[in-house]
Amino acid sequence: MRIPASIPAILGLILLATPPARTAVAQPKPAEQSLRVFVPPPLEWNRRTFVTNPALVQTPYDLARANGNLTFGMSASQVAAALPGLPSDLDWNNLRTAREYAADVRYFWLPLKDLPAWYNDLQGCTGTESYAAFLFVRRHLFRISFRLIPDAACPSVSDAAAGLFARYVGLSTDLVLSVRYRSTPAEVVDITDPTETSLIPIRWRMSGT
Amino acid sequence: MTLTPLRRHASLAGRLTVRWLATLIAPVPLALARWVLVPRVLVPWVLVPWVLVPRVLVLGVPIAVVSGMAVSGVAVSGMAVPGRAWAGPVADESLVEAPPVIRDTQAPITCTVTFMVTDTANGDLFAQRIRVPPAETDQAVDHRMPCSPDILPRLAGFARDACTIRAADARTCVYTDMGRAFSARPEITNTDVDASRCTSDTASEIAASCWMKGVTPICNVGCGATPAEALSRARARCQDKQQRPCTASAILAVTDQLAPSPDAPPAPSAARPVPAPPGAARSGQ
Numbered sequence: 001m002r003i004p005a006s007i008p009a010i011l012g013l014i015l016l017a018t019p020p021a022r023t024a025v026a027q028p029k030p031a032e033q034s035l036r037v038f039v040p041p042p043l044e045w046n047r048r049t050f051v052t053n054p055a056l057v058q059t060p061y062d063l064a065r066a067n068g069n070l071t072f073g074m075s076a077s078q079v080a081a082a083l084p085g086l087p088s089d090l091d092w093n094n095l096r097t098a099r100e101y102a103a104d105v106r107y108f109w110l111p112l113k114d115l116p117a118w119y120n121d122l123q124g125c126t127g128t129e130s131y132a133a134f135l136f137v138r139r140h141l142f143r144i145s146f147r148l149i150p151d152a153a154c155p156s157v158s159d160a161a162a163g164l165f166a167r168y169v170g171l172s173t174d175l176v177l178s179v180r181y182r183s184t185p186a187e188v189v190d191i192t193d194p195t196e197t198s199l200i201p202i203r204w205r206m207s208g209t
Numbered sequence: 210m211t212l213t214p215l216r217r218h219a220s221l222a223g224r225l226t227v228r229w230l231a232t233l234i235a236p237v238p239l240a241l242a243r244w245v246l247v248p249r250v251l252v253p254w255v256l257v258p259w260v261l262v263p264r265v266l267v268l269g270v271p272i273a274v275v276s277g278m279a280v281s282g283v284a285v286s287g288m289a290v291p292g293r294a295w296a297g298p299v300a301d302e303s304l305v306e307a308p309p310v311i312r313d314t315q316a317p318i319t320c321t322v323t324f325m326v327t328d329t330a331n332g333d334l335f336a337q338r339i340r341v342p343p344a345e346t347d348q349a350v351d352h353r354m355p356c357s358p359d360i361l362p363r364l365a366g367f368a369r370d371a372c373t374i375r376a377a378d379a380r381t382c383v384y385t386d387m388g389r390a391f392s393a394r395p396e397i398t399n400t401d402v403d404a405s406r407c408t409s410d411t412a413s414e415i416a417a418s419c420w421m422k423g424v425t426p427i428c429n430v431g432c433g434a435t436p437a438e439a440l441s442r443a444r445a446r447c448q449d450k451q452q453r454p455c456t457a458s459a460i461l462a463v464t465d466q467l468a469p470s471p472d473a474p475p476a477p478s479a480a481r482p483v484p485a486p487p488g489a490a491r492s493g494q
Contacts, residue, residue: 158424177375
C-alpha cells in the first residue's frame with residue numbers, strides 16, 4: 001500500500017504545532033505571612049456629646065491580672081514583695097535616680113528572665129541583657145519599662161516585644177497607657193499610669209543610660 | 210353577731226391576753242424545737258420560727274412541735290438528697306465566680322465600625338472597633354442595625370487615636386488602606402480612610418493584605434461576609450493598587466458581639482437594600 005506523500009508532511013506540521021512537554025517545575029507560591037493585629041477595647045459613639053467613650057468597664061483588677069498582680073500607685077516595698085528574689089527592705093530611699101526625667105523619679109530593675117509573670121508568656125526570644133525597670137515618682141509606681149536588647153543568640157526581639165505589648169493593648173487607656181518603640185538596638189515596651197500626664201511623653205534612650 | 214361594748218372590750222382583752230401569753234409561751238417551744246430539731250436534721254435556722262409561730266399561737270405547744278417536725282421532715286426530705294448543699298458556710302470560690310453570660314439570641318447586632326490603622330514605625334496593625342448605638346428610628350436588617358453614613362466620617366480620628374496614643378510619634382500612625390505612592394512617601398495623605406474600615410451592617414470580616422517593606426506592611430483593606438471573602442477582596446485590591454504580590458495578611462471579625470443565633474426568629478426589619486461595602490465599590494469588585 002502506498003502512503004500519500006503529503007501525510008508525512010502533515011504529521012510533521014502537527015508535531016511542530018504541539019507544545020513541548022513541560023519540563024520546568026512550577027514555582028512554589030510564596031508562603032502567606034500572618035500579621036498580628038492589636039485590638040484595643042471597643043469604643044462607643046455618644047450621639048449627644050459627639051465623642052467616643054469606652055464600651056467596656058475595666059478596673060485596676062483587670063490591669064493587675066495582666067501585670068503580675070502589680071498596679072500603679074504601689075510603693076517600692078509593695079512591688080518588691082510581689083516580685084521574686086528582691087530584698088524585703090527595698091524602699092524609695094534606696095532606689096536609683098532615673099536621669100532621663102526632670103522630676104525626682106527613681107527605679108530598680110530586674111532581668112526579664114527573673115520575672116516569670118512576664119517571661120514565661122513571651123513568644124519569641126529575648127537577649128540575655130533584657131530587663132524591666134520599675135519606675136516610681138512620689139514613692140508610687142507609675143511606669144514599668146520592658147527593655148529588650150538583642151544579642152548574638154537572639155538577633156530579633158520583635159516578636160517578644162509585640163507579645164508584651166499585646167498584653168496591655170486590650171486594656172483601657174484609662175487604666176494603662178502602653179507604648180512600643182525602638183531605641184536602637186533595643187525594643188522598648190512602656191506601660192504607664194495614665195494619670196501621670198507630665199511623665200507620659202518621656203522615653204528611654206539606650207545611649208543615655 | 211353583734212357584741213355589746215363590754216363584750217367587745219372583753220373580747221379584745223382576751224385576744225390581747227392570748228397574744229401576751231403567746232408571746233411568753235412561744236419562745237419555749239421554739240427553743241425546744243430548735244434544740245430538738247436543728248442539731249439532728251439541720252433545718253435551716255430561719256425556717257423554725259416562721260413556720261412554727263402561727264401554729265404555736267393557735268394550737269399550742271404539742272401540736273407545734275409535731276407540726277414543726279412535719280415541716281422539718283418536708284424540709285429535710287428536700288435537703289437530704291445526696292449531693293445537695295447543706296446549710297452552712299459557703300466556699301469562697303463560689304462567691305467570686307463570674308455569673309453566666311446570658312445571650313439574647315434575638316437582639317440585632319449593634320452597628321460596629323472597625324478601622325484598621327498602622328504604626329509605620331514598627332509595623333504594628335491596630336483594629337479599633339467603635340459601636341454606634343442605634344437611633345430611635347433605626348430598624349434592623351437581617352439582625353443587623355444600620356450604620357448611619359453621616360456618623361462614619363466622625364469616627365476616623367477616634368480610631369486613629371488607638372495608634373497615636375500608643376506610638377512614640379503620632380505622625381507614624383496612618384490608615385491601613387494605602388495608595389501606590391505610600392511606599393515612597395509614607396504619609397497619611399497617601400492613605401484612604403474610608404477604605405480602611407468595614408461596617409457590621411454590610412460585612413462580618415475585615416482583612417488587610419500587604420507586602421512587607423522591611424518591617425512596615427504596605428496594605429490594603431477588604432470587607433466580606435466571610436474571612437475568605439474579606440481576604441480575597443483585600444488581596445485583589447492590594448495587588449491592583451500596589452502592583453506586586455501581597456502575601457502578608459490579617460483577618461478580624463468586624464464586631465465583637467455574638468452573631469444572632471440561626472434559630473432565632475427574624476427581627477422586624479425595614480425593606481432596604483444592603484449597600485455594597487466601601488472597599489468593593491471602589492475596586493470594582
